[in-house]
Amino acid sequence: MAKLPPAVASLVRAGSSTARLPNRGLISIVGPQATDWLNGILASTVPNPPTGHFFTAILQAHGRVLHDAFVYNHPTSNGYILEYDSRLPIANADSEVEGNSTPVPPLIKYLKQFVLRTKVKVRDISDEYDVWASWDSEREASWETPRNWRWAERSNIPEPLWEEGDTPWGKEPLLLRDRRGVGMGQRRLVSKGVKPPEVGTHDTVAEEDYTIHRIVRGVPEGSQEITPGASFPMEANLDVMGGVDFRKGCYIGQELTVRTYHTGVIRKRIFPVALHHSSKPIVEVEQLVPETPVDKTIKPLVLNAGGDIRKPRGTGKLLNSVKGIGLALLRTDHLEAVDQGGVGLVIGEGTEQRRVSYWYPDWWPHRVEEQAL
Numbered sequence: 001m002a003k004l005p006p007a008v009a010s011l012v013r014a015g016s017s018t019a020r021l022p023n024r025g026l027i028s029i030v031g032p033q034a035t036d037w038l039n040g041i042l043a044s045t046v047p048n049p050p051t052g053h054f055f056t057a058i059l060q061a062h063g064r065v066l067h068d069a070f071v072y073n074h075p076t077s078n079g080y081i082l083e084y085d086s087r088l089p090i091a092n093a094d095s096e097v098e099g100n101s102t103p104v105p106p107l108i109k110y111l112k113q114f115v116l117r118t119k120v121k122v123r124d125i126s127d128e129y130d131v132w133a134s135w136d137s138e139r140e141a142s143w144e145t146p147r148n149w150r151w152a153e154r155s156n157i158p159e160p161l162w163e164e165g166d167t168p169w170g171k172e173p174l175l176l177r178d179r180r181g182v183g184m185g186q187r188r189l190v191s192k193g194v195k196p197p198e199v200g201t202h203d204t205v206a207e208e209d210y211t212i213h214r215i216v217r218g219v220p221e222g223s224q225e226i227t228p229g230a231s232f233p234m235e236a237n238l239d240v241m242g243g244v245d246f247r248k249g250c251y252i253g254q255e256l257t258v259r260t261y262h263t264g265v266i267r268k269r270i271f272p273v274a275l276h277h278s279s280k281p282i283v284e285v286e287q288l289v290p291e292t293p294v295d296k297t298i299k300p301l302v303l304n305a306g307g308d309i310r311k312p313r314g315t316g317k318l319l320n321s322v323k324g325i326g327l328a329l330l331r332t333d334h335l336e337a338v339d340q341g342g343v344g345l346v347i348g349e350g351t352e353q354r355r356v357s358y359w360y361p362d363w364w365p366h367r368v369e370e371q372a373l
Contacts, residue, residue, distance in 0.1 A: 005274055006284075007286075008216060008274055008288075012212060012213065013205060015203060016202040017134065017205045017213075021133055022207065023085060023087050023222070024126075025083070025084050025086025026082070027084070027107065030079030031120040034078060035050065037118050037120045041251060042057070042071070043056055043233065044071075053070065053073060053170055056243050060229060063253045064253070067085065067226075068084070068220075070083040073171065079121075084107055086107075086126060087222065088106075108122060129192060130194070134202050135183065135184060135185025136183070137198075140186060148161040151365075154263055157266065159239050160242045162242075174188060179242060180219050181214075181218065212322055215272050215325050218361040220236055220237060220270045232260070234261075234269075235329065237269060273325065275293075275354045276288055279355055288323065292318075292321045293347050296347065297317060297318075298318060298328055298345050298356055299315060301343065303344050315334045330358060338358075344356075
């Protein structure tokens with residue numbers, strides 16, 4: 001496992017923190033058939049009867065991700081509240097996205113097309129609640145446990161293995177344990193304009209600090225980092241983060257997802273990266289390049305004769321960056337050459353060219369390093 005570069009570690013806030021997340025949408029899904037209806041759409045199993053909150057994904061029929069989402073048990077009705085990134089993918093919700101010829105509709109419009117005669121009511125309630133994230137408190141440490149993993153025999157795809165009967169995401173009303181990565185903290189829905197109780201015990205910080213908190217742990221979130229209609233679940237780390245159930249019955253996008261789990265090879269994944277000026281170890285924060293490059297294509301740079309790689313044209317794409325660190329989709333078959341020092345990763349051209357370094361978050365399962373290398 002690569003250690004977090006010292007300059008990157010200096011960007012992470014110390015102490016208990018809480019931040020309001022302004023770009024989160026909320027959809028109420030209630031009714032006597034809400035559980036069965038939702039179970040046919042989501043990539044995670046929807047417990048019947050409901051036993052707690054959970055993290056999941058909504059896929060297209062051909063297996064690409066439309067949205068990553070949190071699902072809360074509804075506090076007053078027979079149903080659920082689905083939390084997702086409400087920002088329009090790319091430039092417009094009706095535009096075509098990279099790698100997909102089908103326009104991506106707004107999520108609530110997409111869900112309503114499946115209601116038909118089902119006894120389910122789908123309603124936007126984004127104006128009723130705010131979403132807050134908090135992390136690094138003693139309370140979170142009390143339920144956070146070391147991860148156990150289950151591995152697919154042929155594809156080497158990992159998934160978190162929870163203890164039988166456990167409710168890893170919690171079940172307190174409107175309070176969800178964020179188990180996508182160790183140390184992620186928790187999320188809370190509060191009435192619009194109301195401050196959560198954590199503001200009395202945590203430092204209130206900007207959304208940018210929450211983004212840095214996610215980046216260093218390799219946790220992508222939302223349409224900017226998990227491109228709707230273009231990303232496959234395992235490329236977006238949804239397997240590692242517990243957003244896909246590979247054993248549940250039929251749901252939209254199941255066929256390709258399960259086939260990949262049993263027989264596929266994962267050639268790309270989202271990794272945390274740092275953008276810096278030179279190939280020297282990243283010790284000082286001044287070495288980082290905070291400006292986001294215009295061209296986000298990450299390319300390999302052969303450093304010596306032993307650094308030859310099979311597909312030198314492109315290695316990945318920078319998805320998001322803050323203060324010189326970010327998340328990038330990288331080809332895993334190029335990373336072995338990078339680790340051996342024969343190849344470097346760069347972004348930009350000429351005087352604007354920057355080096356790119358990646359690392360494995362310390363909570364990731366070890367065998368993620370060996371996939372497709």
